[in-house]
Amino acid sequence: MRIVVGQGSCGVASGARRTSEELEKQIKANSLKVTVEKTGCVGNCYLEPIVDVYDGAALAARYVKVTPEKAAQIVDEHLKNGKVAQDLLISAEDEAFLSNQKRIVLRNAGIINPERIEAYIEAGGYEGLRKVLTSMTAGDVIEDIKVSGLRGRGGAGFPTWFKWNAAKNNRGSSKYMVCNADEGDPGAFMDRSVLEGDPHSLLEGMLIGGYAIGAGEGVIYVRAEYPLAITRLEIAISQARENGFLGKNILGSGFDFDIRIKAGAGAFVCGEETALIASLEGERGMPRLKPPFPAEKGYWQLPTNINNVETFANVPWIIANGGAAFAALGTEQSKGTKVFALAGKIKKGGLVEVPMGLPLKDVIFGIGGGIKKDRAFKAVQMGGPSGGCIPAALIDTPVDYENITKTGAIVGSGGMIVMDEDTCMVDMARYFLDFTRKESCGKCNYCRLGTKRMLEILERITQGDGRDGDIELLEELAVKIKDGSMCGLGQTAPNPVLTTIRYFRNEYEDHIYKKKCTAHYCRALITFTIEDACTGCTLCARKCPVGAIAGERKEKHVIDQDKCIKCGRCEEACNFGAVKRD
Amino acid sequence: MCENCGTAPINDADFKELASVISTYGSMKGSLITILQKAQDIYGYLSLDTINYISAKTEVAPAKIYGVATFYTQFRLEPIGEYLIMLCQGTACHVNGSALIEEAICEHLGISDGQTTEDNKFTLNNVACLGCCSLAPVMMVKGPDGDETFGNLTKESAVKALEAIRTR
Numbered sequence: 001m002r003i004v005v006g007q008g009s010c011g012v013a014s015g016a017r018r019t020s021e022e023l024e025k026q027i028k029a030n031s032l033k034v035t036v037e038k039t040g041c042v043g044n045c046y047l048e049p050i051v052d053v054y055d056g057a058a059l060a061a062r063y064v065k066v067t068p069e070k071a072a073q074i075v076d077e078h079l080k081n082g083k084v085a086q087d088l089l090i091s092a093e094d095e096a097f098l099s100n101q102k103r104i105v106l107r108n109a110g111i112i113n114p115e116r117i118e119a120y121i122e123a124g125g126y127e128g129l130r131k132v133l134t135s136m137t138a139g140d141v142i143e144d145i146k147v148s149g150l151r152g153r154g155g156a157g158f159p160t161w162f163k164w165n166a167a168k169n170n171r172g173s174s175k176y177m178v179c180n181a182d183e184g185d186p187g188a189f190m191d192r193s194v195l196e197g198d199p200h201s202l203l204e205g206m207l208i209g210g211y212a213i214g215a216g217e218g219v220i221y222v223r224a225e226y227p228l229a230i231t232r233l234e235i236a237i238s239q240a241r242e243n244g245f246l247g248k249n250i251l252g253s254g255f256d257f258d259i260r261i262k263a264g265a266g267a268f269v270c271g272e273e274t275a276l277i278a279s280l281e282g283e284r285g286m287p288r289l290k291p292p293f294p295a296e297k298g299y300w301q302l303p304t305n306i307n308n309v310e311t312f313a314n315v316p317w318i319i320a321n322g323g324a325a326f327a328a329l330g331t332e333q334s335k336g337t338k339v340f341a342l343a344g345k346i347k348k349g350g351l352v353e354v355p356m357g358l359p360l361k362d363v364i365f366g367i368g369g370g371i372k373k374d375r376a377f378k379a380v381q382m383g384g385p386s387g388g389c390i391p392a393a394l395i396d397t398p399v400d401y402e403n404i405t406k407t408g409a410i411v412g413s414g415g416m417i418v419m420d421e422d423t424c425m426v427d428m429a430r431y432f433l434d435f436t437r438k439e440s441c442g443k444c445n446y447c448r449l450g451t452k453r454m455l456e457i458l459e460r461i462t463q464g465d466g467r468d469g470d471i472e473l474l475e476e477l478a479v480k481i482k483d484g485s486m487c488g489l490g491q492t493a494p495n496p497v498l499t500t501i502r503y504f505r506n507e508y509e510d511h512i513y514k515k516k517c518t519a520h521y522c523r524a525l526i527t528f529t530i531e532d533a534c535t536g537c538t539l540c541a542r543k544c545p546v547g548a549i550a551g552e553r554k555e556k557h558v559i560d561q562d563k564c565i566k567c568g569r570c571e572e573a574c575n576f577g578a579v580k581r582d
Numbered sequence: 583m584c585e586n587c588g589t590a591p592i593n594d595a596d597f598k599e600l601a602s603v604i605s606t607y608g609s610m611k612g613s614l615i616t617i618l619q620k621a622q623d624i625y626g627y628l629s630l631d632t633i634n635y636i637s638a639k640t641e642v643a644p645a646k647i648y649g650v651a652t653f654y655t656q657f658r659l660e661p662i663g664e665y666l667i668m669l670c671q672g673t674a675c676h677v678n679g680s681a682l683i684e685e686a687i688c689e690h691l692g693i694s695d696g697q698t699t700e701d702n703k704f705t706l707n708n709v710a711c712l713g714c715c716s717l718a719p720v721m722m723v724k725g726p727d728g729d730e731t732f733g734n735l736t737k738e739s740a741v742k743a744l745e746a747i748r749t750r
Binding site: 009010012013014045046048183184185186187188189192224225226227262263265266267268280281282283285300341342343344345349350381384415417419423428430432435441454476526 | 611612613614615616618619649650653654655656657671672673674676677678708710711712713714715716717718720729731732733
């Protein structure tokens with residue numbers, strides 16, 4: 001018997017490490033012959049810590065929310081007495097979270113032990129590489145990727161074969177295959193999951209790509225914020241070297257390729273190819289004009305190809321199963337599957353991999369189980385700071401590059417932040433502008449100053465000082481920033497503002513003209529009042545930090561609006577729901 | 583900054599650990615960021631002396647090192663407390679009320695983003711995204727015994743977690 005504990009970052013954050021230690025302790029104390037292993041994130045982050053019990057190769061039980069305290073119960077009931085601990089078992093509904101998905105990128109996530117290369121090989125790993133090195137030319141590989149229709153999963157959705165072909169056709173004394181693992185979009189964590197849960201699939205993808213373009217070296221540029229990912233990558237690279245998958249004369253084919261890791265230092269703009277290259281060279285991560293494209297002059301002025309983690313993780317599957325099998329999934333122009341990171345006000349947050357073209361509704365309500373506390377669904381934000389908010393009315397939009405772009409948002413790296421009626425859309429726009437303003441590298445005036453000016457206007461609006469003409473001014477600035485910026489950061493930074501104005505103009509108008517925030521989020525625009533349900537218990541008056549609440553004991557209290565600083569403490573303190581915000 | 587650039591006398595004995603880092607990476611093209619990361623790992627932050635020392639050993643101008651160090655959010659030019667609180671302000675955390683958590687932590691510790699408590703115990707840093715979006719709101723506390731992540735925070739649980747750390 002074998003026990004596997006999910007230990008991706010989200011599992012660890014939920015206490016999986018302590019659960020695992022407790023299981024080992026109990027197993028030892030009971031002298032049981034059971035091994036405890038670790039795996040990456042299976043994707044049901046909302047159920048962590050997750051513990052799988054295997055009998056031979058078969059999964060005997062999947063237990064969820066196994067806190068260290070509950071570990072003993074599994075040891076007692078299941079391991080010692082062979083009885084499944086029913087109350088900890090995953091529900092049929094939660095199982096559907098996984099069974100409704102089609103997993104290619106996440107094929108091994110939460111199943112194999114990411115720190116053992118044998119586990120990856122047993123799961124069919126490195127077969128794609130073997131096939132490439134023994135029976136395919138570089139041209140064959142690129143052709144197969146072309147047939148698959150794979151497009152860059154990092155955000156832009158550029159055809160992968162086209163980039164590879166350009167890098168292949170450019171000459172240089174050496175070439176580089178770079179992996180962009182600087183997952184900077186707030187709200188996206190699929191790359192982290194692959195790095196932590198299945199690092200060899202990335203290495204294999206880079207090896208195949210390196211062979212196709214004729215590169216001798218690969219570099220993984222990974223976020224410093226992902227320490228666990230870096231550790232697991234280091235282990236994977238050294239195991240791949242020991243097993244002859246990296247280094248000289250790989251599998252006796254004469255192909256030489258090695259991979260090293262470079263830790264990023266925290267700059268969103270480094271997701272842009274030329275900025276990433278500058279950072280790899282030890283400089284400030286400032287983008288430069290293209291052309292020349294990296295395929296021509298990249299890292300150290302040599303031909304370089306850059307792809308994102310998820311793109312590479314698709315490659316071994318495509319080679320092993322054939323490009324046509326991948327192209328059979330998805331839509332006419334968006335082939336294959338895409339991983340989405342479902343978060344925000346969603347019941348079942350986590351990683352979801354589905355064929356392209358599935359309606360948004362099926363992802364959010366079908367797999368994600370709908371909105372937390374059954375509140376009303378308002379919008380979903382896709383594409384992070386470069387994307388936009390898609391309103392509830394467009395819930396039937398198929399999730400593919402073309403259709404999402406039509407809404408004004410982008411598929412981007414696949415972050416889906418779900419928002420309910422309590423989310424203020426003007427504040428969301430302000431939030432993203434605050435982000436892009438901080439992350440602008442400062443090279444282009446419009447991006448550096450324009451985002452700052454837009455942020456100031458949005459701050460004014462959310463603080464109740466919005467003026468007539470602000471919306472028009474935001475729109476004017478947005479267009480100019482898009483036109484006047486050199487790289488993707490500036491060109492897309494206004495998108496969150498433009499989409500919220502497009503779909504939620506009334507909220508902007510309410511803020512500006514009526515001084516109201518209908519979501520009751522923007523503090524300056526909320527009025528707290530005490531209603532008849534008040535029993536006169538005096539608790540709120542005692543909690544109020546500015547003494548704005550007056551009233552006799554056992555009589556309804558009143559808030560002095562001139563004194564009130566809108567901190568909301570009275571609302572939190574009230575046991576009778578008598579404090580209302582408007 | 584400018585008047586001190588490169589002028590402070592350098593005492594090699596103070597930089598023993600860093601010297602071995604530079605002997606490994608110093609001659610490697612493009613490794614300035616790696617050297618700065620290792621230096622920060624050793625000393626907790628990048629002091630002016632550290633920058634001047636790296637400059638002297640690698641022949642990269644201090645102004646350039648300063649430029650790189652201030653470009654990336656990872657680098658700190660001021661010392662930090664024993665525990666670094668990294669409070670996630672990613673989108674999922676924002677939507678789930680990270681601003682309120684920040685308010686509660688700031689009020690409890692009497693500091694704001696980027697500051698350190700008087701007893702040198704805690705430094706608070708707002709960070710972009712920790713990638714644990716399903717557990718939003720989230721904070722990670724980096725201390726002498728490693729990283730600890732706290733998820734599904736409420737105002738109360740955040741303060742309680744910090745108090746538990748303080749009394750360790």
